[in-house]
Amino acid sequence: xxxxxxxxxxxxxxxxxxxxxxxxxxxxxxxxxxxxxxxxxxxxxxxxxxxxxxxxxxxxxxxxxxxxxxxxxxxxxxxxxxxxxxxxxxxxxxxxxxxxxxxxxxxxxxxxxxxxxxxxxxxxxxxxxxxxxxxxxxxxxxxxxxxxxxxxxxxxxxxxxxxxxxxxxxxxxxxxxxxxxxxxxxxxxxxxxxxxxxxxxxxxxxxxxxxxxxxxxxxxxxxxxxxx
Numbered sequence: 001x002x003x004x005x006x007x008x009x010x011x012x013x014x015x016x017x018x019x020x021x022x023x024x025x026x027x028x029x030x031x032x033x034x035x036x037x038x039x040x041x042x043x044x045x046x047x048x049x050x051x052x053x054x055x056x057x058x059x060x061x062x063x064x065x066x067x068x069x070x071x072x073x074x075x076x077x078x079x080x081x082x083x084x085x086x087x088x089x090x091x092x093x094x095x096x097x098x099x100x101x102x103x104x105x106x107x108x109x110x111x112x113x114x115x116x117x118x119x120x121x122x123x124x125x126x127x128x129x130x131x132x133x134x135x136x137x138x139x140x141x142x143x144x145x146x147x148x149x150x151x152x153x154x155x156x157x158x159x160x161x162x163x164x165x166x167x168x169x170x171x172x173x174x175x176x177x178x179x180x181x182x183x184x185x186x187x188x189x190x191x192x193x194x195x196x197x198x199x200x201x202x203x204x205x206x207x208x209x210x211x212x213x214x215x216x217x218x219x220x221x222x223x224x225x226x227x228x
Contacts, residue, residue, distance in 0.1 A: 006067050177207055
């Protein structure tokens, strides 16, 4: 069953501070992702992997084309959807794990991880239990759970970020180099979470430069073509 369909998406960036220079990044990109499948975007630097992934989360608005997302019982085109609908889709349908945690001052790691589930109306007790389980699996020491992540190492912050992205059982997951700053032990913990998400039917699109991780999680590679 399809959960995500990308149809002829193009994106050109205009550098207004450099005399309006135009940089075409995506040209007629198309992609279909099924439930329970992990598709890895593959290609050299500058081929548009990150631009496509950010477009799938509606961080970037394509110049043309369509991005159809299965949201509950309806299909939503993120290219034309109003902002309110995009927020609704992000809350319950699309999870996002970036390379970096945007640190929130004075908010504890446990609260950072819990928030997406709290936003869905789940009890604080249940959210805390699930957050604690994820942080334990990702080897974040319990002594850090009630501290703000701003003082954590890069790897610790990334593991908090991953727990935040996986706490809701999103039907669609977008993963941007989730293991980039992690050692082998913690990378293996992330791979296990991805495999479990696939087993429950999540459609996953990711960027993984670590070849070993990529081989563990990818059902297929989607070759990115440089826009001309």
